[in-house]
Amino acid sequence: MTNVAIVTDSAASIPEALIEKLNIHWVPYYIHRGEQVLRDLVTVSREAFYQWLPTAKELPKTASPGPGDYFETYKRLAEQGVREIVSIHMTSKGSGAYQAARVAKQMVEEDIPRLRVEVIDTLNVSMCQGWMVIEAARAALAGKSLPDVVGVVEEMMPVTRMIQTADTLKYLYMGGRIGRAKHLVGSLLNIKPLIGMEDGVIVPLGQARSRHRAYEMMAEMIEAVVGRMGEIKIAYVHAAAESEVETIRQLIEARLTCVESLIAELSPALGVHTGPGTAGVCYYPVQR
Numbered sequence: 001m002t003n004v005a006i007v008t009d010s011a012a013s014i015p016e017a018l019i020e021k022l023n024i025h026w027v028p029y030y031i032h033r034g035e036q037v038l039r040d041l042v043t044v045s046r047e048a049f050y051q052w053l054p055t056a057k058e059l060p061k062t063a064s065p066g067p068g069d070y071f072e073t074y075k076r077l078a079e080q081g082v083r084e085i086v087s088i089h090m091t092s093k094g095s096g097a098y099q100a101a102r103v104a105k106q107m108v109e110e111d112i113p114r115l116r117v118e119v120i121d122t123l124n125v126s127m128c129q130g131w132m133v134i135e136a137a138r139a140a141l142a143g144k145s146l147p148d149v150v151g152v153v154e155e156m157m158p159v160t161r162m163i164q165t166a167d168t169l170k171y172l173y174m175g176g177r178i179g180r181a182k183h184l185v186g187s188l189l190n191i192k193p194l195i196g197m198e199d200g201v202i203v204p205l206g207q208a209r210s211r212h213r214a215y216e217m218m219a220e221m222i223e224a225v226v227g228r229m230g231e232i233k234i235a236y237v238h239a240a241a242e243s244e245v246e247t248i249r250q251l252i253e254a255r256l257t258c259v260e261s262l263i264a265e266l267s268p269a270l271g272v273h274t275g276p277g278t279a280g281v282c283y284y285p286v287q288r
Helices: 016-021 046-055 067-079 097-111 126-141 146-156 170-174 179-184 211-226 242-253 268-274
Strands: 004-009 024-027 030-033 036-039 061-063 084-089 116-121 161-165 192-198 201-208 231-238 257-265 279-285
Touching: 004 067, 004 126, 004 146, 016 024, 024 067, 024 126, 030 268, 046 268, 061 268, 067 084, 067 097, 084 097, 084 126, 084 146, 097 116, 116 146, 126 146, 126 161, 126 231, 126 257, 126 279, 161 211, 192 211, 201 211, 211 231, 211 242, 211 279, 231 242, 242 257, 242 279
Parallel strands: 004 024, 004 084, 084 116, 231 257
Antiparallel strands: 030 036, 030 061, 161 192, 161 279, 192 201, 231 279
C-alpha cells in the first residue's frame, strides 16, 4: 500500500483502466432524472445515458457527492490502514464537491484524528482534473510524501487547459454552467463555439464555421502555448463522439509531440451539461 491515497470523484472522467492501475479511489456524483436518483457510472452507464439524453424533454439535475459520501470513503481507507489522503476535485465555482469534501475533512479531524486529509480545488474540470489525479496517483505510487503529492497538483493547476466544442451550448446554458461564454448561446447553428476554463469558470475561446475548423483551431491554440512540436500530455475528451476526437488527434499530433495521450469519455454527470457530440482536449505542457 502507498503512503498516500488519492481520492477524487466521477466528474474527473478518468478511463477505468487507469483508475484500477493507479489505485485511484472515486466517489460518484448524483443525477436526478425525474423521480430517479442515479449514481454516476454506478447505476447509469455512459452509453445508455447518451442514447437517452437527446430525447429528454427536461434536463436532469446533477448533485455533487455530499460530505457523508466523502467521509465514508475516507473512513473506509483509514480502516484499510491509510494514514494520509489527497482529495482532488473539480472547480468549486461549478460544483459543491470541494466544499463537501472540506466538511468531510472536518468530520475526519473529529472522528479519525490519526487520518490526515488534504482537499484540493483544481479550479478545472473533466480530464484537466483527471490529469491532476493521475499524476498525483503516480507520485503516491512512487512513494512521494503528502506535501510532494500536493505539490504535483499545485504545479499543474496553472498550466492544465481545456478546449472544447459542441454543436450547441444549450446544455451548459440550461444547467447554469455557461460562465462568461453566455453570449455564444445565440450563435448561428453553423457556428461552432470553442470554450475553455479560466480561474474556475467557463470562458469563450473563439468561434469556427465548421467542426473541422474548430478542431484546427484547437491545434493552433495549443501550438501557440507550447511551440511547434512542443511536448504535451493530452486527453481527447468526448461525449458519445469518439470519431470526432480521432479527427482532433490526427490534427494535433501532426503539430505537437504527445508524450502521453488517451481518449476519455465524459461521465454522465458532466455530459448532462455538455450534451452528446461534445469533443475537445485537456492537456498540459511537459517540462523536461
